[in-house]
Amino acid sequence: MSTPSNAPYHHGDLRRALLDAALLILEREGETGLGLRDLARAVGVSPAAPYRHFDGRAGLLEALAVTGFQRFTRAMADVSLSQPSDPLAAMGKTYVLFALNNAALFRLMFSPQLKRDNRPGLRMAADAAFATLRHVSGGDAPAGRIAALAAWARVHGLAVLLLDGQIAIQAGEDIDVLVSQIIENQ
Amino acid sequence: MSTPSNAPYHHGDLRRALLDAALLILEREGETGLGLRDLARAVGVSPAAPYRHFDGRAGLLEALAVTGFQRFTRAMADVSLSQPSDPLAAMGKTYVLFALNNAALFRLMFSPQLKRDNRPGLRMAADAAFATLRHVSGGDAPAGRIAALAAWARVHGLAVLLLDGQIAIQAGEDIDVLVSQIIENQ
DNA sequence: ACCTGAACACCGTTCAAGT
DNA sequence: ACCTGAACACCGTTCAAGT
Numbered sequence: 223m224s225t226p227s228n229a230p231y232h233h234g235d236l237r238r239a240l241l242d243a244a245l246l247i248l249e250r251e252g253e254t255g256l257g258l259r260d261l262a263r264a265v266g267v268s269p270a271a272p273y274r275h276f277d278g279r280a281g282l283l284e285a286l287a288v289t290g291f292q293r294f295t296r297a298m299a300d301v302s303l304s305q306p307s308d309p310l311a312a313m314g315k316t317y318v319l320f321a322l323n324n325a326a327l328f329r330l331m332f333s334p335q336l337k338r339d340n341r342p343g344l345r346m347a348a349d350a351a352f353a354t355l356r357h358v359s360g361g362d363a364p365a366g367r368i369a370a371l372a373a374w375a376r377v378h379g380l381a382v383l384l385l386d387g388q389i390a391i392q393a394g395e396d397i398d399v400l401v402s403q404i405i406e407n408q
Numbered sequence: 409m410s411t412p413s414n415a416p417y418h419h420g421d422l423r424r425a426l427l428d429a430a431l432l433i434l435e436r437e438g439e440t441g442l443g444l445r446d447l448a449r450a451v452g453v454s455p456a457a458p459y460r461h462f463d464g465r466a467g468l469l470e471a472l473a474v475t476g477f478q479r480f481t482r483a484m485a486d487v488s489l490s491q492p493s494d495p496l497a498a499m500g501k502t503y504v505l506f507a508l509n510n511a512a513l514f515r516l517m518f519s520p521q522l523k524r525d526n527r528p529g530l531r532m533a534a535d536a537a538f539a540t541l542r543h544v545s546g547g548d549a550p551a552g553r554i555a556a557l558a559a560w561a562r563v564h565g566l567a568v569l570l571l572d573g574q575i576a577i578q579a580g581e582d583i584d585v586l587v588s589q590i591i592e593n594q
Numbered sequence: 595a596c597c598t599g600a601a602c603a604c605c606g607t608t609c610a611a612g613t
Numbered sequence: 614a615c616c617t618g619a620a621c622a623c624c625g626t627t628c629a630a631g632t
């Protein structure tokens with residue numbers, strides 16, 4: 223619908239168009255439902271066209287994960303800038319809400335089929351994202367490391383369990399306050 | 409290799425053979441690498457044969473996830489029986505080690521593509537597995553619920569982050585003691 | 595430089611037919 | 614009751630050829 227059906231695509235930014243359409247399909251159908259041929263069809267281009275812009279389906283998924291990490295990094299940096307009274311709680315909430323609002327993208331970022339070794343772009347994006355966490359959760363002191371990992375694990379676990387519908391939300395319960403309660407429970 | 413190549417498979421327990429081979433392939437190649445045709449080939453049977461025992465590929469994955477939950481339940485029950493001095497820490501360690509020793513299976517258990525609604529077998533197996541957790545982590549008191557969820561989230565997050573290679577293990581560090589430290593960090 | 599058309603080797607799934 | 618053989622509609626990917 224966002225694609226004019228009879229425009230000869232010999233010029234425009236096909237890479238962008240593919241990424242935008244892929245993000246939509248990803249959130250609607252999940253990673254399994256994101257086919258390269260479907261994507262080409264959705265954008266109105268031949269099945270072989272995406273191969274000029276991505277290294278196959280794996281390359282497309284990698285590019286999507288990179289934009290996911292970038293969005294994540296931005297969301298975390300925004301929280302830092304806002305100088306919240308309880309930084310750890312604020313970042314935890316942002317972390318969890320990002321996961322819930324970008325479910326398939328978040329899952330893709332942590333997908334085991336995207337090996338970060340020998341994929342410098344992905345590795346850098348991921349490192350930048352996680353650097354925003356280390357910033358708040360305790361530094362590199364030998365004892366601080368354990369506390370930082372424990373905090374990260376709790377927040378990440380909460381995100382994943384909510385994402386998978388594993389934690390039952392009770393009737394009329396606000397997910398925001400549940401997240402706050404769990405994060406602030408020391 | 410475990411399959412005699414020229415035995416007429418008209419009799420044996422094909423369902424078991426398929427499940428056993430699938431578990432091997434799953435841990436070796438990951439969920440994406442587990443194809444129904446590959447599986448049939450590995451067991452020495454026609455591509456259509458598995459359809460007499462599973463409702464397509466989705467049915468196979470569901471059956472695998474069920475056995476995963478059963479193994480998980482058994483591991484947790486065994487810890488309970490052993491009457492450890494610190495039950496929460498002992499169960500947390502078992503939880504994390506189960507995930508690390510059954511990586512692909514663990515991921516499959518929490519895969520979003522296995523919808524538990526209208527899949528009673530899967531739902532029951534999962535409920536039984538999680539019931540073993542509730543048993544130790546605080547009951548159903550209104551305040552205890554938050555503490556229980558927080559503990560679960562921390563353990564689950566630790567498992568997932570370790571699984572994805574997200575937490576860097578330092579040189580010569582024992583993963584067992586790291587898990588203990590993080591779990592016991594209140 | 596970027597895209598198309600056609601082809602290749604594969605899937606998952608179905609269904610008649612065999613035993 | 615359980616399995617085979619052959620077919621169907623699809624994939625991801627490659628490659629010559631077009632503009």
